Amino acid sequence: MIVTYQIEDFSSACPIPGQFMMDRFENIGRPINMVWPHKHSFYEILWLEKGPSLNTIDQHSFELSLDSIFFIAPGQIHELAKEEDLRGYSLMFTEDFLALGDAGLEVSTGLSFMEDTYAKPALALVEKELDGLFAALNLLYQETGRPDRSVNVIRHLLLTFLFQIKRMVGEAPASAKDNLQVMTLKKFKKLVDLNYMQETRLSFYADALFMTTAHLNEVLESINGKTAGETIREWLLLEAKRMLLHGHLTVGQIAAELGFTYFSYFSKQFKNQEGMSPAAFRRIKMD
Numbered sequence: 001m002i003v004t005y006q007i008e009d010f011s012s013a014c015p016i017p018g019q020f021m022m023d024r025f026e027n028i029g030r031p032i033n034m035v036w037p038h039k040h041s042f043y044e045i046l047w048l049e050k051g052p053s054l055n056t057i058d059q060h061s062f063e064l065s066l067d068s069i070f071f072i073a074p075g076q077i078h079e080l081a082k083e084e085d086l087r088g089y090s091l092m093f094t095e096d097f098l099a100l101g102d103a104g105l106e107v108s109t110g111l112s113f114m115e116d117t118y119a120k121p122a123l124a125l126v127e128k129e130l131d132g133l134f135a136a137l138n139l140l141y142q143e144t145g146r147p148d149r150s151v152n153v154i155r156h157l158l159l160t161f162l163f164q165i166k167r168m169v170g171e172a173p174a175s176a177k178d179n180l181q182v183m184t185l186k187k188f189k190k191l192v193d194l195n196y197m198q199e200t201r202l203s204f205y206a207d208a209l210f211m212t213t214a215h216l217n218e219v220l221e222s223i224n225g226k227t228a229g230e231t232i233r234e235w236l237l238l239e240a241k242r243m244l245l246h247g248h249l250t251v252g253q254i255a256a257e258l259g260f261t262y263f264s265y266f267s268k269q270f271k272n273q274e275g276m277s278p279a280a281f282r283r284i285k286m287d
Contacts (some may be wrong), residue, residue, distance in 0.1 A: 002077055002246055004039040005031060007092050013281070014144050016151055022144045025090045037079035037246055043095070043114065044072040047137060048088035054081050057121040058242065068124050069165075073114065075193055076121070077242050089137060093158060114162075129168055136161040184209060185223045188216070192235050196258050200236075202228050221261040237273050240266075244282040251278045 008018055011029035014020040021028070037056070047069045048055070055062045057078045062070070072078050074095075078088060125133065131161065140157040143149055186204055191205050199205070205228060206213045217227045226234065236258050243254045255266035255278075272279045 002037065002039050003241065004041055004075075005034075007040075007042045010092065014149065014153065016097070018093050020154060021092040022141060023090060023091075025086050025088045028090055037077045039075055039077055040072060040092075041074050041094075043074065043091075043093055044071070045091040046070040046088060048086060050085075050103075055122075056080075058238070060121050062122050068122050070122050071114065071200040072121070077246060082110045089141065091140075091158070091161075097155065098159070098162075123165065123168065125168065132162070133164055133168075136164055162202060181219050183225050184211075184216075184219050188220065188228065188231070189235075192232055196232060196235055196239070197257070200259060201234055202232075205232075233269060234273070237270055240270060240278065241274075241281065244278055245285055251282070254278070 007021060010021060012021045012023035012027065014023075025048070026281060038281060046055075055078070057070065057072060058076050062068070065227055080223045088124070136157065140154065143153050143157055171231075187209060191208055195204070202213045202216065205254065206216045209216060211219075213228070220226060220228050220231060240254055240258060243257070244251070247254070251267075254265050255263045258266070260266035267277055270281070274281055278286070
């Protein structure tokens with residue numbers, strides 16, 4: 001299985017233990033014999049200034065450029081070539097750190113673009129945006145290193161940085177109803193992430209969210225155009241692709257690991273989404 005690291009596994013000069021860390025990428029302490037590729041249980045944003053030419057997040061590969069930042073969400077697999085040669089900034093933070101304070105719901109739903117990092121793990125910046133965004137980044141970096149730093153100031157500067165990114169992404173303001181729906185989607189995805197290998201019954205997830213299955217489907221379709229069942233299958237197949245590319249289990253073992261009783265059904269679902277069999281996907285991607 002792919003190794004999952006916690007934020008506590010890394011170190012910097014001025015962390016907020018278990019919640020937040022920011023430093024020059026080259027100065028962050030990493031686990032001894034850190035395994036690549038790996039997953040995180042926290043968010044990471046990379047602003048890279050110099051380093052290897054390729055950054056891989058799940059199945060997306062990006063050429064390094066000075067006008068892009070990279071988002072890594074909890075559970076995503078990522079790999080950096082020659083990470084010892086990287087230069088830039090790394091921000092690591094948990095969802096709980098963002099949600100501290102009275103405005104937790106508003107913050108969590110207002111940054112819904114972070115839920116789309118599986119499809120869009122990088123953001124290309126135009127020149128007119130660079131100075132403003134870097135100024136916000138630099139204020140956050142300076143506050144983090146102050147001897148009299150404030151956790152609340154750090155949190156609000158981080159939010160300022162993230163909401164500037166939100167503006168660049170071009171998200172429209174959400175209504176109160178939309179906010180509640182986004183929160184339901186976030187809770188549902190977290191439940192799926194924790195339980196997808198043991199539970200595929202829609203009733204399990206609906207009951208956990210105190211909803212009927214019909215209402216859960218209605219909310220999810222209004223947000224991302226997919227039913228709860230489709231979202232679970234998409235999650236399972238994403239994990240299958242990760243295991244095919246980064247693991248050593250056979251296709252049959254992967255199907256069993258992901259809870260598919262019948263290998264033929266797993267293969268059919270995979271082919272419907274990817275247009276090829278799991279074996280062909282592994283062969284083509286590994287060549």
